[in-house]
Amino acid sequence: MKRYIQAFILLFFAATLTVSAQSDNISPQRKQAIDSLALEKVKDLSKYISIIGSKDTQFSEANRVMDRAEELFSPGSEMGVSSVNSKEVAYYPVRRYFERLMALNYDQVSISWYDIHYISDLERQPDGRYVGVVTVYQRFEGTSAETGLNYKDTTKKDITIYVEKKQTQVAGRTIEFWDVMLGDIRVTETSA
Amino acid sequence: MKKISLILVLIISSIKFAPGQGYPSPGQVKDDGRFAASTKQLNQFFRRFNAEESEDGQTRFNPGDARYHDRELRGKFINILFDNETSQVTKELKQEFITVVNAENYPQYLSFHRGNWFAEVSSFFTYKGKRTPVTLYMKLEEEGLGYEWVIDKISFDPFKQYFNKPEGNKKPFLHPLSHELDFMNLRKALQDGKTPESYTADGFTPDYLTLFLYEIKNGNIKFETVNGVKFHFFQVDGWYFEVNQFNRPGFNTGWLISNLIKVKNEEEKEVILKYIYDQE
Numbered sequence: 001m002k003r004y005i006q007a008f009i010l011l012f013f014a015a016t017l018t019v020s021a022q023s024d025n026i027s028p029q030r031k032q033a034i035d036s037l038a039l040e041k042v043k044d045l046s047k048y049i050s051i052i053g054s055k056d057t058q059f060s061e062a063n064r065v066m067d068r069a070e071e072l073f074s075p076g077s078e079m080g081v082s083s084v085n086s087k088e089v090a091y092y093p094v095r096r097y098f099e100r101l102m103a104l105n106y107d108q109v110s111i112s113w114y115d116i117h118y119i120s121d122l123e124r125q126p127d128g129r130y131v132g133v134v135t136v137y138q139r140f141e142g143t144s145a146e147t148g149l150n151y152k153d154t155t156k157k158d159i160t161i162y163v164e165k166k167q168t169q170v171a172g173r174t175i176e177f178w179d180v181m182l183g184d185i186r187v188t189e190t191s192a
Numbered sequence: 193m194k195k196i197s198l199i200l201v202l203i204i205s206s207i208k209f210a211p212g213q214g215y216p217s218p219g220q221v222k223d224d225g226r227f228a229a230s231t232k233q234l235n236q237f238f239r240r241f242n243a244e245e246s247e248d249g250q251t252r253f254n255p256g257d258a259r260y261h262d263r264e265l266r267g268k269f270i271n272i273l274f275d276n277e278t279s280q281v282t283k284e285l286k287q288e289f290i291t292v293v294n295a296e297n298y299p300q301y302l303s304f305h306r307g308n309w310f311a312e313v314s315s316f317f318t319y320k321g322k323r324t325p326v327t328l329y330m331k332l333e334e335e336g337l338g339y340e341w342v343i344d345k346i347s348f349d350p351f352k353q354y355f356n357k358p359e360g361n362k363k364p365f366l367h368p369l370s371h372e373l374d375f376m377n378l379r380k381a382l383q384d385g386k387t388p389e390s391y392t393a394d395g396f397t398p399d400y401l402t403l404f405l406y407e408i409k410n411g412n413i414k415f416e417t418v419n420g421v422k423f424h425f426f427q428v429d430g431w432y433f434e435v436n437q438f439n440r441p442g443f444n445t446g447w448l449i450s451n452l453i454k455v456k457n458e459e460e461k462e463v464i465l466k467y468i469y470d471q472e
Contacts, residue, residue, distance in 0.1 A: 028254045080418075084439065088316070088419045116223045118249055120235035123304070126336030135232045139221050158233065191441045 026122055026130065026163075030178070035119045038161045038180045041072055042117070042134050045159070045182060048072075049138070050111045053101045066098045074162055074181040083189040094185075106142030106151070113138055114154075122163055130163040131183075137190070158186040231273065231446035234423065235304075237435060240269040241293075242301045261301070266294050275438055275448040289452055293428055300428050305332070308427045310344065312468065314420035319350060319413050326404075329469065346404050347470040355398045357389045364390040422450075424468055430455055432464050 026034065048069035052062050079097040080089040092100065114137035122130040135158050142151045160183030167176050228248055231237050239245040243266035244253045253260040270290050274281060293300045302309075311330040316323055327347040332339055358364070364385055370377050382388050389396065407413040423435040434451035438444070455461050 028252065031252075086419075088417045090417070112221045114221045114223045114227055116227045118232045118236060120233050121239075121252075121304075124338030126338050126340050128337040130338075133233055133235065137221075137223070137227050156232070188439065191439055 031122060034122065034163055034178055034180065037178070038119065038132065038134055038163070039117065041161070041180055041182055042136060042159055045069060045072055046113050046136065046138070049098075049101065050113075052098050053104070053109045053111045053140075055107060055109050057102075062102050066095065066102075069098060070095055072182045074183050077160075077183050077185070079185045079187055081187040084191055089186075104142060105144070107145040108141075108143040110141040111138060132161045132163065134159045134161055154190045156188045156190050158188075160184045226441075226443055226445070229272070229443040229445070231448060234435070234447050237273060237447040238302050238304055240273055242266070243269055261299070263294060263296065263299070266299075270294065272444070273449055274452075275436070275450045276444050277438075277440075277442070279450045281449070281452045285452055285454070288454075289428075289431060289433075292431070302425070302427055305334075305339065306427060307331070309423060309425040311341070312422050312424060313418055315418045316416040317413050318416055319407070323416065324348070324350060327470065343401065345469055346401050348400055348404060351398070351400045351403055355389050356387065357392065357396065358387060366391055423447075426455070426461065432461070 048065050051057050051065045052069070057065070073094050077094050079092045079094060081092065081097075082089050116137060118135040120133040120135075122132045124130055135156060137154060137156055139154050140152065143149070162181045162183050164179050164181070165176055166179045167174055169175070231240060232249075236245070236249060239249075239252070243262050244260060245251060246253070246259070247265075247268075253262075259265060267290060270293065271286075274286055310332075313328040313330055315326050315328060317326045318324070328343050329345040329347075330341045331344045333342050364381065364387060366375070366377055366381060381391055385391075389398070404413065408415075421437065425433050425435065432451075432453045432455050433449045435447050436450040438446065438448055438450075453464065455464065
């Protein structure tokens, strides 16, 4: 049964996203469909970050969510973090970044996202894959019960997306579809 | 079968209605307009400069769309693409620039692939155990099936002091009959001498990038971090402008024009380039 569902989903994506299989150029209509797919992945990531950061999340559950979040990324992806006071970028592998988020020393953590996003054009790389950047804004609030301290920040997240045309076999037919993977993320603390 | 239908409906609804909707739903914070106003990516700087997106940035205008390259929209956009809080660009110069690029008979647009623009990346490397600033000048080049950013030049102070070629009648030299002695005086020149660059031809310029790569390959220079990026544009005829990122409270933020200069001729352009490349 699961296999049938996967086949249906794949067909759906193929039908939606492969307007002309011969051409590698991305038409504005296809770009819109890819943008939607990319936003879905970014939404998933946002959801996972909120769960990982939450103090209500059990350790085992947070680890499971980290695994899922990692699956959104192409291998070797990094987070490059800077603050208002220091423009220098500190680099963390994605997993390490999630672990640091989970280990933050607050009794209460609230992570929310602004209702605004920006998606760049897609540019082709030398290897034929396309690359774009999705920008979103996150608000973080951490409260420490012992000290009563309340820390707040708003960060801009510029998220790399890689877009690649892939092929799969379904019932003897070759189906082409566009796949989106997340890549490096630049995290900038804003003055907002 | 019902399950399959349900899943398909869910997928269709999530994909079809994603664009233009709020992002994301759980724990959403409403933007008071500051992030919408901010020029969030350099990509948005290009789009706004050319009037290739709507005011809220959510609709991309493509060739054939009614508002693609709309003159009125461009005028509004370019006006807000300047750092209006700290830059020294006068109102008159800014207005003159806008009139030129947004002229009805000869509008000028920016192009991502057309060249004549590049990035200046400030960074830190470890060199001989010390944290040392390095400036990388990057340009976009066509390669394979697409494009890539490449390192075009570098500026690195420790290399500069190595090459200080003296000139005139006080400089060390190999006399004009050295050839008759099989250039035996090379020993004194290169083994004892402190300025071997004295013996190079007129017009010798050290290739710092090659040296830099050599040192990286030998493990003598190690990358640490990037601490700033700006962009230099020479795409508009007769003008140069610099684009910097402004991270500050308010509505005039993101990638904005921080410097604007009229360039009368090629000589003036060369002077500006020399200044940017730190080769004065």
